[in-house]
Amino acid sequence: MLIFIITTISPVLAQTCTGIPDAECQVLYALYNSTDGPNWTDNTNWLSAEPVDDWYGIIVEEGHVVEIYITNNGLSGPLPDGFANFVNLENLGFTANNLTGSIPSDFGSLQNLIRINLGGNNLTGSIPPELGNLTALEHLDLSTNYYLSGEIPPELGSLTNLRILQLVSTHLTGEIPSELGSLANLRILRLDVNGLTGEIPPELGNLSNLETLWLSSNELSGEIPPELGNLTEIQNLALHSNRLTGEIPPELGNLSNLEHLWLSQNALYGELPAFLAAPPEEIDLSYNCLYSSDPTILAAMENKHSNMFMSTQTAPPENVSAAVVESGGTGENRVQVSWDTISYTDDEGGYRVFYKQTTPPTEEYPSQAEAGSDYHYAGMSHDKEDSSLIVSNLEPGVDYTFKVNAVTWAHNNNKNDLQSPDSESDTVVSGTLSRAFIPVWKQAAQYFTGVVVSNFGDTGFNLDLAAYDSAGILEPLGQNPASTTVGASLQKSLLGWEFFQGDPYHSDLSWIELGAENSNQMGSIFLYGVSDTQMLDGAESQSSYAKKLCFTRPLDEGFFYGWQPDIQMCLVNPTDDEVTVTCTITGYNGESTNSHTIPANGFIAGDSEDLTNSGHGIYDGYMDIRVTEGPGIVGFSRIEFPGVRTALGMNAAEYSVAQNMYSAQLAHGLNIVTNLRLVNTADEYRKVTLTAIGDNGIPLATPVQIVVHSRRVYSADLGTLFGLEGEGVVTTGSLLVESDGRGVIGDIIFAEGDTMGYAMSLPLQTELFKEAVFNHIANLPTVFTGFAFFNPGDETATVLIEAIGTDGLKVAEKTLVLGPGERIARTLTDPDVWPGFPTQSGGYIKIQSDKPIAGQQLFGDRSLRYMAAIPPTTRLEPMFE
DSSP states (O other): OHHHHHHHHHHHHHTOOBSSOHHHHHHHHHHHHHTTGGGOSOOTTTTSSSBGGGSTTEEEETTEEEEEEOOSSOOEEEOOSOGGGOTTOOEEEOOSSEEESOOOGGGGGOTTOOEEEOOSSOOOBOOOGGGGGOTTOOEEEOOSOTTBOSBOOGGGGGOTTOOEEEOTTSOOBSBOOGGGGGOTTOOEEEOOSSOOBSBOOGGGGGOTTOOEEEOOSSOOBSBOOGGGGGOTTOOEEEOOSSOOBSOOOGGGGGOTTOOEEEOOSSOOEEEOOGGGGSOOSEEEOOSBEEEOSOHHHHHHHHHHTTTOSGGGBOOOOEEEEEEEEEETTEEEEEEEEEEEOOSOOSSSEEEEEEEEEOOOOOSSSOSTTTSSSOOEEEEEOSSTTOOEEEEOSOOTTOEEEEEEEEEEOOBTTBSSOEEOOOOOOEEEEOOSEEEEEEEEEEOSTTEEEEEEEEEOSSSOEEEEEEEEOTTSOBOOOSSSSEEEEEOTTOEEEEEHHHHHTSOTTSOSEEEEEEEEETOSOEEEEEEEEETTSOSOEEEEOBOOOBSEEEESOOOSTTSBTTBOOEEEEEEEOOSSSOEEEEEEEEETTEEEEEEEEEOTTOEEEEOHHHHSOTTOOOOSOEEEEEEEESSOBEEEEEEEEGGGTEEEEEEOEEOOOOSEEEEEEEEEBTTEEEEEEEEEOSSSOEEEEEEEEETBSSBSSOOEEEEEOTTEEEEEEHHHHHTOOOTTOOEEEEEEEEESSSOEEEEEEEEETTTOTTOEEEEOBSSOEEEEEEOOOEEOSSEEEEEEEEOOSSSOEEEEEEEEOTTSSEEEEEEEEEOTTBEEEEETTSTTTOTTOOOEESOEEEEEEEEEEEEEEEEEETTSSOEEEEOOBOOSSOOOO
8 A cells, every 4th residue: 555655646756846946847847758858968967856956957046947058968859838937047058959849839938038049959840930029039049950941930020139040051931031130239140051032131231230141052032232231340241152143232342340251152243343352351252243344353353262263253255246157258147156255164054145136326225236126045055165156047138236145054063054244245237148958968769859948028039059069069960059039928849859950860969058048038848758758757957057966866776666777967067168077976885986077068978887986886875076177067867767668857956055845746556656865965964854745734644754864865665654555545745854954955756666657756846936937738639737736834825827828828827725735736637727728739837826835847648658747947036027
């Protein structure tokens, strides 16, 4: 009986404390039990009969607990309720433990609390707004609680006695409350290493006693408030690793006590302010878009940055000039824009070129460079070593103004894509000759090449054609060069030898130059095959040349479903200067490289061994083509499967800076296959998300994420990859390719899986369009013309398609509505398009959409013996009135 009495009353007896009220005692017991007290590093006298003032980490004054400060002591678990009972508590600290759970809201009733330090734990939840009631609080530190979440409570702005506020690495989001600008006694404010967004509140400039302000490593945007120049006591200002833009405010020069200024890894731009001629003791402005025309300031910055200041700045290029490109002494409607490269080349990027039509000065715009239309984006160089870019398809004989800025892509030292301020501009009058290139013309026995030229403008033009051999010499044909006219809104569609009125079997290979005077409204495609038209494919004529190109499928081994085709790649030099190219094939087992010189207007052709080295043995790779001397080249890959009489045509791809790519064509089932090839040309691996989207805009399957290693290729059958249904079911849709970085390019091939019948190829589109032209219509008893459009955006797209007949008049029009993600693929004679469309061979289709879309044109035999898919002609500027 005695034992029973003792055991039942011992817990009550155990929860008594010497020297403090029972209410406070109960909370200490709860703290010990909740945080694994028996395993604390030091739990001296806890839960003993010794005075509480002798318990480890506890201070008692006048019979009440005034301090609980137990740091780095192995506390593990949540804080208990009941802290409101410590009515006299002044100091509360549990740093560097393993506390979990939320911060008790009843901390907010501790009116005598001067200091809270809960840093270095694993607390969760949000910061209780009740902490704003602690009007006596001078020090609040909740740093390094990675699992805290939510926003900074604006109620903290009521802590008028606060001297130190530290919320570092607490995973906070949202904006910095402007109410913090009311903390007049604040000395230290640290909100760094969080996910804070929005702009820096200008009210922080009211913190006249502030000595340290750290807002670094967040997602803060906007400009640095000039009001921060009012912080006359500030010694340390750290705003680095954010997304801040704008210029450095000259008001920061008012900070007479400033010792450390860190503004690196932002997107700040412009001229450095004058006060930086005498910079603070320690300064870091690296990885921005800053520069200075003052040699004193620039020297000071180089000195403070170990002579590497400008080598980290994405500054505007200097000495920008524009010159009309000439061909045979005739000025083209293309302009070469040149510049001096910047010193910052370590991280990937390039130069963006912009242009606008220039009109005479007006009272509103007193200088010619300011007058005229808005600037259009013309294109971007491949890297920071490039010093020029050719802008094509300009209106002939028009004044154009050009400007350039430098770009650096996000990298390990800066999460921002940086774009420098604009360079000085230059103006030039464009020439009158518009050129396009058909990079291969195979006119041997039983082969044909059809040339289609459409004029989608409202005035006619004279069309000149010239065919060149590999040495750059005009082919001996009946008429070479040849001339014809293409009237307004009309089209010419002939076999190559018909244009030149010569022997249809003049030689094995040539290339054709197209030239139109006084018009940039020319579109062109070419189709090739054999005389019975079974081996048919085609491509868009190329209107620009480049210094870096890529063949995505240069190897016959493992090309597609085990088929081993004959591959012939052609590299054409369409300029008046000799060019030198380096061809490198890169695969999983190494690489092979060779150099070639191509004469003016000449070309080279061959398979991968011809262009690199015989017997290279490379597999599963791609071919990189780089012009080391000369203006540029165009490229085309002609792929034939003789055993099954199938052909593919693929233009060489330019290296892309896009991160998203699109295809309006994906099909699987009934032995229909879609094969994807991706090439990662970047120096780092890329994570790529592939999404197959049905015609109704709904994903066909769960998106698939893959990794494409640096300088490697990735291939997949999309039906297998997405687990689409097999035989008996036809699945159609679109493909969205999203990369986490730049440098990925690719294509897709469609075919009948067993026989390679009706095989066709398409590049993945990197640029969407709002206006375009499908350059040919063939609606015959045995031939159909189709189209496919894909709307990858979040808004509904309204698409107007107009068919133009052989007489230049509109024969039909149709308005299509594509919801977000939706796709439509039809032939011209489908019942819901134009069921009564006339029989016609010739004409073209105009497309106008109010939202950016992807799309391509299809030609095919109605019995599906052959098929060709061709991208449309698009322009940087509006194409139609």
